[in-house]
Amino acid sequence: MPAKIPATVITGFLGSGKTTMIRHMLDNANGRRIALIINEFGETGVDGGLLDGCCAPGDIIELNNGCICCTVADDFLPTMEKLLAREPRPDHIVIETSGLALPQPLVRAFAWPGIATKVTVDGVVTVVDGKAVAEGRFAENEDAVEAQREADDSLDHETPLSELFEDQIACADMIVLNKTDLLAQGEAEEVATRLLAEARPGARILKAHKGALPLDVLLGINAAAESDMDSRAAPHHDSEEEDHHDHDEFESFVLDLPEIADVPALTARLQQAIEAHDILRLKGFVAVAGKPMRLTVQAAGPRIESYFDRPWATAPRQSRLVVIGEAGLDRSAIEAAILG
Template sequence: MRKIPITIVTGFLGVGKTTLVHQMLKNANGKRIALLVNEFGEVGVDGDIIKSGCGDEECNLIELSNGCICCTVQEEFLPSMLQLIEHKEEIDHIVIETSGLAMPKPLVRAVNWPDLKPHITIDSVITVVDAVGVATGEFCDRQRVQKQRLADDSLDHETPIEELFLDQLSCADLVLVSKRDLVKDEEYQEINSFVQEKIRANTKILPVINGAVSNELLLGIEASAEDDLDDRHSIHEHHHTHGHDHEHDDEINTELLEFPSTSDIKLLIEELKTLVQEQEIYRIKGFVNIPNKPMRMILQGVGDRFDYYFDRPWQDGEQRKTHLVVIGRNVNLIPQKTN
């Protein structure tokens, strides 16, 4: 019986997973790809961006909103996969874009469930790493962590976010270093060495610019990861296996910024940068309504780096407004000005 291959795309918030998945769909070349998007928070942004990029073609897309596919995989992942399996003759490949806060190994393990194993196999786990975030220490606020280590050797040397990062790397069959063009050659070599120390011996590393990687390199890896679980170390699973007290990071939350319109995008970005400096914010992403412009604008931010572009016209009957999702630790947004 033919098994549908699955590619799991993982990586922390803002590393470029959605851009990569968008390119995978755009360059499908007739391959029928079904997409499952798992976002953190109740309001989906990535799924909307991907659907808008499908143009006139129908997107075979399922959206989940629990954000952390972890110990609760069965609640949403299993029924979603069973739904796709019902149409397996219409699907050549399944791509799962996880939330930046999700660990990939529980998904790989879930493929061995009796209801799923006869029908699907993990073609590969692809972990995306943000070159700029690693190079500058922005990721996981490594400078702050290092200061804590120097001050007190008794402290845990790895924050929960760092553990998540290591779990994503140790499970990978392929690591893509995104935003390669934004770092110098010597910085990239340092990143490459850092990542090489964390991954399994047979895992490849590829630099990426603007999510542009051929599907010939991304699909058809045939790793059968579900048969190779023991070689994919998980700090999270280690805690559970050894009976250690373990709580999920409930301090990470989402907040919404909404106002009718934004007349000055540069002023809005300056306000958002101030917000990032004042609070521990990992990701800002959403849509912007520019008055007298027929096109919807997408805005994305990681740290103090922001990018924005028009993606499509506002649709008839669609409410025009600026709508941004902010993800961070104990985020508490003060009402913002309408720009």
């Protein structure tokens, strides 16, 4: 089993300087192959040209369908799987989240089946607009951040900016206090102290100008953040917030099937089960009578793909599907629906 690919999650509001920091990282990669997943959208997205020519073709993927934490199952996980299937594998994956995304559900997704064995969250880096925070705001242009919220149909949390900010700080392994060139020395220190008091134990803070920080400082934190989620929740989630974040909790189970004879009939049953039980993802291999190849089945939401990928050869002809959904899946009803 090859070593897990480290992934760095970069959060921070629109205008905090995430993209400029990433550009600096890529320009100083020294031959390290970095793949990028970008969820920032709105006026200063990739379209702005900031990342033109930075990466090999295919190494940069934009997720433009809305907030990454709200579309984690439909968008982010299939994208990761595609990225992980490419050869040669990237040395490091950098994920720039939308400033509106809650980092916790995204990091938690790295514990999902199919991802957990291949990637680990090297660290969560939160970029903060030091000048705005020193002046009592969260972003240089809070209206632009709000406009981004309004433009996103998929957003299913109405978290206020103050709570998003707390979440980003609480989840961080490293806080980059950007735009400190615009602050007096004492001011920067004061903001840093305030942020560190809200951060998790062991989080570090770095002052930066235009995100210019050495790659070896930003990458290689080795946090394995996905296995350490308890320490990464902002305090407000303990109480009344809980209800709004039910969609962050997922569960999965494995379903063993006998060899099947009729692929279209199985697909129809899967389709019905997915629709009736809000299954988010379904994937696995199926043994088909008379076929030496195994049938790969994957579904993201209502879309089901199936194809014969390779011979079973000496592996046991065992049909097995992983079913993933929000917490509270009715396992026995799903089993009955799929087994027919």
